[in-house]
Amino acid sequence: MKSRRELKNYQNEQHSFKIRLGVLGLLVLIAFSVLAARFYFLQIKRYDYYQTLAENNRISIVPITPNRGLISDRNGVVLAHNFFVYTLEITPSKVDDLDATISEIARLVEVSPTDLKRFNKQMGESHDFESIPLRTHLNEVEAAKFAVNRYRFPGVELKSRLFRHYPLGKLGAHMVGYIGRINDKDLEHLAEADSLSNYKGSDHIGKSGIEQFYETQLHGTTGFQQVEIDADGRAVRVLSSQAPTSGNNLILSVDAKMQEIAETAFGEHRGALVAIKPSTGEVLAFVSMPTFDPNLFVDGIDFDNWNALNNSLDKPLINRPLRGIYPPGSTFKPFSALAGLENGIRKPPFSINDSGFYTLPNSTHRYRDWKPGGHGNVDMRRAITISCDTFFYGLAMELGIERLTNFVRHFGFGQKSGVDIAGEISGLLPTPEWKMRRYKQPWYMGETVIAGIGQGYTLVTPMQLAQATSILANKGVAMRPRLVTAITDANSGATSLTQAIVNEKIPLNESNLEIVKLGMIDVTLPGGTAASVGANAGYSIAAKTGTAQVVGIKQNEKYNANAIDERHRDHALFIAYAPAEDPKIALAVIVENGGHGGSAAGPIARKVMDYYLLGKLPVLETPVDAGKPANFVKPSTPTIGSAPIKPSTINPNAATKPTKPILNTPATVNAPEEEHYD
């Protein structure tokens, strides 16, 4: 039974429902009328227009690829640029008999088996209606020859494409990186980043180094043309267009000249060098030896070159500064020393009487010093200078592994430095927890003892070692290392400096820093382990040598009997900053199988420091205000440091011709043979 009131409500409700239903019905009518009107507009009023588009001509959207941004060093020396080359391209869907056409073309211009192989490979990877290059780098004569015969080849076109070129070739290849053809994996990444449509028309993408890390900056924005095409697919008329926006230009903090000096100094040796400006974190040199020619990769490396590079025992493709891992050896001692001082384990007048070995309590095992018989009375400063193992065995033991690792972690050991190149690995700073996880074994006291001198599980990358040295030089202020110091906007021409970022400020006691510094200065003075490196320098160098037993780079190393002797030698390590009182440069050098740090790695460091501190080119002074963005905008003459960048080298749209840079041969420093070993 329903009450009257509810019944009334019910009727009301039904009435209101019907009204609302009517309103919605009206909405349906209006909406469908709008559609009908639209159909009338499209199909009757503009019928002729669309009919023309659909029947006689068809609309095609042609992407216009933007010019990739240039990469130059701090002085404007171009490291990566673009230039136009003629290419002969075929659209397979428009060619009836592909083989016949190709052999016909081969009568006009040379088509090598390599060209054919690449063409077939690319044809398998792309759609029928895409235009695929058959020949690249046609010269003027070849281009002209084809142009007059063009009418015979429907579906074949002479195009001029932008090619990437690295004018300095092998120099700094691991740093600048290279671009390569976009593959399926790249496409996936692009799809994820929602930027597929910006890559229509782009064939290449940054694959490594700066080219990869700054892909979004360098690529630019793709423009397009809406064109009418005839039945042969040739553009008849441009309906509308939007110009592309070139990619931004990057200016690196490295000096190509210094890079060359460093690379030359390595000679035939394998290894790595990273130099950093401590106050800003700017990377001044980034060396990975041996290196390779990135130009080989731009349009797909051929099989022979690839095999030669990939199978080489020297592993030239490995980015050693970021991915090579080495035991730090004695270069770790300054950091152990500071850990002992800061934790109050060692206080200045403290000294030991070194008899050449260290033993744990209740144990007879002897941890030997590198010098049989020992160094006698050794305090902290002298322990660094002469690289006394015994001193640091005891220090590490009393400090304990936790306090040691907790302290040095602040200097970036065991973690990525955050430099602006992808692929960095984090090395290893071992802890008892890590060992339990990794090996299911407890931590042994002996492992703490040797950790104090950088032996055992500890592994560093050259980048990390340079960064740690830089932090030490900068009195505990850790700047994030970076290679790109300025970005020039392709549109406005405005140059903005990238920001110097303070990763951390480690609170350190000034007097403790002083002790370590004095010890490190003594290293390069007579009596130190790298006395020759400091000889006649004209500035003071704080340094530390190191030697590390070979563990090799993590890579499936091949056994080669001829090379075994040389490759089983110790790695030579060297860290330094200079001038010691007011550090302008901090660096780490690793020479694989180089033997001793002072004699093999030290001279390379000296050459780099000599050039940077005393060299002819002026020293860079970038305003650095940590935490504040540096607004440096000066469109016409962007001066980075004191060396003005020539406008011609910085113009993004100028497709410059490949030129070989003229670099002076570096002044060599003749270092006398080493007397001390650690």
Added chain:
Amino acid sequence: MVPQKNMLSKLLQGLFKHIDSFLIACLLFTMLVGLFVLYSASGHNFERVSSQLINIGVALGVMWLVANIQPQKLESIAVPAYILGVILLISVALFGDVSHGARRWLNLGITKIQPSEMMRIAMPMMLAWFFAKRENSPRITDFAFAGLLLIIPVGLIVKQPDLGTALLIMASGFYVLFLAGLSWKFLLGGAVSIGAMMPFMWSMLHDYQRKRIEILIDPSQDPLGAGYHTIQATIALGSGGITGKGWLNGTQAQLDFLPERTTDFIFAVFGEEFGMIGNIMLLVLFSLLIGRGLVIAAQAKSTFTRLLAGSITLTFFTYAFVNMGMVSGVLPVVGVPLPFISYGGTSMVTLCLSFGILMSIQTHKKLVASG
């Protein structure tokens, strides 16, 4: 002979007792048209057509089943269906499979399901149930609660992201709220405040977000990406003219210019080949279906059936309008298929299911009234 014949006709009568003859006639005709268009759009692909025939068969079976279920039964499963739907949507958000950059499918081991499709029916059922339970005229707090019930699944679907489905479910819920008597003042106030908020929200957006919205509104700004579809679709429609180029003769469609031409953009093929006349005919066909649905809603005897029938009918309208609107370039491109014509099993089944509900509401009327 005679009694046998009587038995057979009785059996048939019993079998189709709950099928609305007007609706089924319109539906079958639309589906038939759809099969012809699909044959042309797929490049004369019989496999496609026969697999669509299977879809239709399954969908009609589902429709028959649902039409035979009493609306009261539907009312009683509204809440569990809704809760199950929300749980499945949350599972999708947590463990769903990603395809084409969106997380929509839930892998149950044996089969993959798309819970957002289920929500298309469960949502209006839930809200209709909710308002049917209010004894007196619903108050503003009731609408607020109903809005919450609506926003939860819609939000989950937007996150997948599946804007098209989210929009349709949002619409289906909104129709229930509107039909249940959401006050005009509130509607007007809502519209005005959203309008007033627009410029403010616009200024809050990032440049790239604005660009995206601009492209959504004006696809010609991005002819390499989203705009390509619309440009090619308008050329196809426009070149169809009054009478169309004839079945299997559409050049745009046959020459690969049209993307997704068997699914979301099939209407462009239809419009190119059958012209303005075909388009108007399709509009009339849809109008007949909608009109019949509105009549069923108006005649429905309980609050639940009334609201549900109204919402289902208007959601169907929204489907058709949004699809034809986006293909002809008056609405932004969102992934909504053309009802009964686009290729695809899921939408076919969901649509037939909803029409089955309409038939159930219409044919069980007397029982409701007497009960």
